[in-house]
Amino acid sequence: MRLNLQCHSDTPSRVVTGVSVSPILRRNKSVELIFRVEGDVSTMVWPALCNAERTDGLWQTTCFEMFVLPGDGPSYQEYNFSPSSSWAAYQFTDHRDGMRQLNLPHPPDIEGLDIAEPGIWELQVSLRNPPLTDGDRCGFSAVVEEEGGHKSYWALAHPSGQPDFHHRDCFVHKLRAT
Numbered sequence: 001m002r003l004n005l006q007c008h009s010d011t012p013s014r015v016v017t018g019v020s021v022s023p024i025l026r027r028n029k030s031v032e033l034i035f036r037v038e039g040d041v042s043t044m045v046w047p048a049l050c051n052a053e054r055t056d057g058l059w060q061t062t063c064f065e066m067f068v069l070p071g072d073g074p075s076y077q078e079y080n081f082s083p084s085s086s087w088a089a090y091q092f093t094d095h096r097d098g099m100r101q102l103n104l105p106h107p108p109d110i111e112g113l114d115i116a117e118p119g120i121w122e123l124q125v126s127l128r129n130p131p132l133t134d135g136d137r138c139g140f141s142a143v144v145e146e147e148g149g150h151k152s153y154w155a156l157a158h159p160s161g162q163p164d165f166h167h168r169d170c171f172v173h174k175l176r177a178t
Contacts, residue, residue: 001022001023002020002021002022002036003020003021003022003023003140003156003173004018004019004020005018005019005020005021005140005141005142005154005155005156006154006155006156006157006158007019007152007153007154008152008153008154008155008158008163009158010162010163011151011152011153011163012152013039013144013146013150013152014146014150015039015040015041015043015044015146016037016038016039016040016041016044016144016146016152016154017038017039017119018036018037018038018039019035019036019037019038019142019144019154020035020036020038021033021034021035021036021064021140022034022036023066023138023140023173023175024178025132025134025175025176025177025178026177026178027177027178029128029129029130029132030126030127030128030129031125031126031127031130031132031175032124032125032126033064033066033081033123033124033125033126033127033140034122034123034124034125035064035081035122035123035125035140035142036120036121036122037120037121037122037142037144038119038120039119040119041119041120041121043146043147044062044121044144044145044146044147045061045062045145045146045147045149046062046083046112047061047062047082047083047084047086048084049083049084049085050084050085050086051085051086052085052086052087052107052108052109052110053086053087053107054086054087054088054089054101054107055082055086055087055088056088058080058081058082058086058087058088059080059143060143061082061143061145062082062083062142062143062144062145063080063081063082063142063143064080064081064082064123064125064140064141064142065078065079065080065081065139065140065141065142065143065165066078066079066081066138066139066140066141067079067138067139067140067141067165067166067170067171068132068136068137068138068171068175069136069137069138069139069168069171070131070132070133070136071136074093074094074095075091075092075093075094075098076091076092076166076171077089077090077091077092077102077131078090078092078102078165078166079102079108079127079130081108081110081123081125082110083110083112083123085110085111086110087107087108087110088101089101089102089103089104089130090102092166095166095167095168096166102131104127104129104130104131105128105129105130106127106128106129108125108126108127109124109125109126110123110124110125111123111124112124132175133175134175134176134177135174135175135176136174136175137171137172137173137174137175138171138173138174138175139155139156139157139165139170139171139172139173140155140156140173141153141154141155141156141165141170142154142155153165155170156170156172156173157169157170157172158170
């Protein structure tokens with residue numbers, strides 16, 4: 001299943017025509033994500049490939065994200081995946097409050113791929129045994145930086161006002177195990 005992300009109306013992209021994600025929650029508790037960017041991907045800013053390690057501030061350039069609301073409480077999780085192979089995971093007690101690092105049993109496997117079709121690029125992410133369950137509500141998002149520093153903000157849904165991926169209105173997809 002491919003979910004199309006919407007560009008925030010205040011940050012239209014000059015080069016990207018679409019961003020989507022295909023999320024799969026396996027019964028063995030692994031999660032597979034394929035983020036796809038379509039458009040003139042050659043003019044996007046791609047972070048340089050580096051060692052796969054936990055890194056803060058990934059959202060400051062091209063980055064792909066998953067937010068998870070387990071249950072109906074105020075706490076949620078944030079996962080950041082960079083084309084550089086760096087990653088981050090956080091736990092929040094409420095909207096942008098009580099942030100701390102989320103310990104994962106295994107770091108994510110991240111791989112960026114140019115697709116044979118012109119104008120398509122994909123980021124494949126695999127998480128082994130993350131703290132997710134069938135039925136969790138999720139939000140998927142992307143920050144896409146273009147040459148010259150312009151950034152567009154993409155999400156499944158946007159609340160009114162400025163882009164805010166942490167807002168509950170963005171958590172519109174229910175994970176279903178396959």
